[in-house]
Amino acid sequence: MSFDQTTIEPLLDVTDLSVEIEGREGRTVRAARGLSFSVGKGRVMGVIGESGSGKSMTALSVMRLLPRAAKVTGGRVMFQGEDLLTKSPRAMRSLRGRAIGMILQDPSVSLDPLYTVGDQIDEALRMHARMSKAERHARAVELLTSVGIPSPEDRLDQYPHEMSGGMLQRVVAAIAIALNPALLIADEPTTALDPTIQVQVLDLLAGLRDRLGISILLITHDFGVAAHICDDIMVMYAGEVVEMGPVRQIFDRPAHPYTRALMHSSGAPEGGNRLPTIDGSPPDLADLPPGCAFAQRCPMVQPRCRAEAPPRRALTPDHSAACWRSEEIPA
Numbered sequence: 001m002s003f004d005q006t007t008i009e010p011l012l013d014v015t016d017l018s019v020e021i022e023g024r025e026g027r028t029v030r031a032a033r034g035l036s037f038s039v040g041k042g043r044v045m046g047v048i049g050e051s052g053s054g055k056s057m058t059a060l061s062v063m064r065l066l067p068r069a070a071k072v073t074g075g076r077v078m079f080q081g082e083d084l085l086t087k088s089p090r091a092m093r094s095l096r097g098r099a100i101g102m103i104l105q106d107p108s109v110s111l112d113p114l115y116t117v118g119d120q121i122d123e124a125l126r127m128h129a130r131m132s133k134a135e136r137h138a139r140a141v142e143l144l145t146s147v148g149i150p151s152p153e154d155r156l157d158q159y160p161h162e163m164s165g166g167m168l169q170r171v172v173a174a175i176a177i178a179l180n181p182a183l184l185i186a187d188e189p190t191t192a193l194d195p196t197i198q199v200q201v202l203d204l205l206a207g208l209r210d211r212l213g214i215s216i217l218l219i220t221h222d223f224g225v226a227a228h229i230c231d232d233i234m235v236m237y238a239g240e241v242v243e244m245g246p247v248r249q250i251f252d253r254p255a256h257p258y259t260r261a262l263m264h265s266s267g268a269p270e271g272g273n274r275l276p277t278i279d280g281s282p283p284d285l286a287d288l289p290p291g292c293a294f295a296q297r298c299p300m301v302q303p304r305c306r307a308e309a310p311p312r313r314a315l316t317p318d319h320s321a322a323c324w325r326s327e328e329i330p331a
């Protein structure tokens with residue numbers, strides 16, 4: 001749990017989610033292992049961790065868009081009272097775009113170069129909502145305005161190649177929110193953008209939460225990005241959630257040595273060193289060691305850590321971490 005559920009209702013509630021990928025030579029990659037987390041209504045939850053920690057697989061599982069080689073081997077993904085893992089592909093298609101919007105890393109991949117921005121927003125509105133052509137046009141203008149695009153009427157007639165990366169990501173955001181989704185899943189939405197534009201796009205997302213009450217699951221490997229807009233964060237390492245809680249509490253008192261190392265190696269959202277550099281590399285997810293997966297890189301490792309995996313336990317009602325030595329980590 002990452003927020004006080006007596007006052008904030010969860011919108012997305014994931015329990016014990018496990019994902020396996022059939023790799024080469026019969027290797028089974030354990031991309032997610034028993035993940036549990038909740039995204040509160042109107043909250044931004046940051047999913048943070050190094051490359052390969054399982055952030056994207058987690059998001060793809062929620063959206064039911066895992067690649068063919070990957071499969072969910074256990075768990076529940078409760079959203080608006082239903083387990084998404086049991087829904088039909090057709091029901092999921094309808095849910096995506098309507099109740100769950102998506103923003104991916106590279107806006108040029110999300111948009112079709114052959115159609116104008118206006119056509120692409122219109123398509124999203126036509127697929128799911130019963131609106132007249134005039135209503136759809138008015139809504140498209142309203143959407144572009146709400147994501148901070150100046151002269152929206154003119155922009156509707158432009159093609160993606162006529163717009164900058166930052167503007168394109170705003171268009172993607174406009175399409176993602178076109179049908180008033182309750183949840184937005186954003187996978188590294190600012191990584192492909194210039195640092196100054198990154199901040200603008202993050203502010204846009206924060207604005208959507210504040211104005212529309214949308215919940216956001218934001219994947220990033222950048223602590224600066226998380227600090228900028230997240231209410232809560234979950235830190236992933238080797239397919240597990242190793243720490244979770246309100247961002248302020250984690251900043252003030254990290255309770256996992258990996259979180260602390262990430263915080264110390266990450267730059268501000270304005271630029272600088274975005275890729276965390278921590279000595280050593282994560283374990284092979286197809287051949288995990290016994291005990292704590294971080295033990296081999298951990299500055300605080302003890303013999304017990306190599307023998308027995310620490311369960312995630314609560315330090316405060318809404319802050320938890322999976323480390324035997326949480327209480328000893330310097331603030």
Ligand SMILES: Nc1ncnc2c1ncn2[C@@H]1O[C@H](COP(=O)(O)OP(=O)(O)OP(=O)(O)O)[C@@H](O)[C@H]1O
Pocket residue numbers: 021022023029031049050051052053054055056057058067069221285
């Ligand atoms: N098609 C695939 N076949 C085999 N293994 C895969 C495949 N896709 C991903 N993986 C593995 O699954 C694990 C989790 O990957 P995932 O993409 O979720 O990590 P991530 O934290 O999102 O990383 P990044 O920040 O680089 O996107 C990684 O170890 C990765 O190597």
